[in-house]
Amino acid sequence: MAMGANITGVKICGITEAVALDTAIEAGARWVGFVFFGPSPRNVAPDVAKMLAAQVPDGGPGRIGLFVKPTDAEITRVLDTVTLDGLQVYAPEARAMEIRARFGLPVWRAVGIAARSDLPSATGLDGLVIESRPPAGSTRPGGNARCLDWGLTEGWRAPAPWMLAGGLKPDNVADAIMRSGARAVDVSSGVESAPGVKSATLIRAFITAAMNAFRA
Numbered sequence: 464m465a466m467g468a469n470i471t472g473v474k475i476c477g478i479t480e481a482v483a484l485d486t487a488i489e490a491g492a493r494w495v496g497f498v499f500f501g502p503s504p505r506n507v508a509p510d511v512a513k514m515l516a517a518q519v520p521d522g523g524p525g526r527i528g529l530f531v532k533p534t535d536a537e538i539t540r541v542l543d544t545v546t547l548d549g550l551q552v553y554a555p556e557a558r559a560m561e562i563r564a565r566f567g568l569p570v571w572r573a574v575g576i577a578a579r580s581d582l583p584s585a586t587g588l589d590g591l592v593i594e595s596r597p598p599a600g601s602t603r604p605g606g607n608a609r610c611l612d613w614g615l616t617e618g619w620r621a622p623a624p625w626m627l628a629g630g631l632k633p634d635n636v637a638d639a640i641m642r643s644g645a646r647a648v649d650v651s652s653g654v655e656s657a658p659g660v661k662s663a664t665l666i667r668a669f670i671t672a673a674m675n676a677f678r679a
């Protein structure tokens with residue numbers, strides 16, 4: 464999961480089965496994500512994720528494990544079974560830095576924002592995932608199909624490579640890229656036919672729309 468200053472690409476998150484993974488690989492996803500968070504409809508058991516991760520060819524998308532406020536033991540339990548190339552964590556910066564040091568993998572921190580002042584001005588991490596805040600009462604901090612105001616990141620001098628997430632779909636991702644200035648995007652709900660059920664058609668449409676927008 465190399466992250467240069469100008470990363471461009473698409474992450475398809477919340478993959479739980481082989482067809483969706485194959486589709487994401489064939490369509491040109493740069494990263495694929497596996498969710499290790501019980502309350503999510505995309506939660507995947509480590510033994511299933513192990514088989515999926517092994518299906519990614521050399522030179523294929525980076526395999527990202529998503530964790531919410533994880534303990535070291537939770538991450539260890541997954542990494543003992545699944546080969547991952549990076550971690551996406553929902554945790555404060557200091558805890559994310561601890562995780563990075565402890566496990567020796569690149570770490571992106573997910574940050575929910577509601578105002579420009581919420582955008583981080585500094586980080587010691589490998590990247591940031593900038594997304595909307597969850598709705599009140601949500602059981603999860605992301606994966607809620609909720610858009611942020613894309614204008615909030617326009618002209619932002621990001622302290623690290625970043626990707627835009629939250630409520631992206633095939634029919635709004637081009638607009639989101641143009642208005643936010645993002646060079647990388649992350650999607651879960653927007654490529655599903657039902658919560659947790661990925662659609663090959665929507666995955667292909669999303670990656671095509673995003674890559675066309677990056678080239679525009």
Ligand SMILES: O=C(O)c1ccccc1N[C@@H]1O[C@H](COP(=O)(O)O)[C@@H](O)[C@H]1O
Nearest residue numbers: 476503605606608628629630650651652
């Ligand atoms: O996908 C989930 O279920 C999930 C659970 C807990 C934390 C994050 C989760 N998903 C991430 O949230 C954003 C936005 O997702 P969406 O496209 O709005 O569904 C993205 O980074 C997902 O990977």
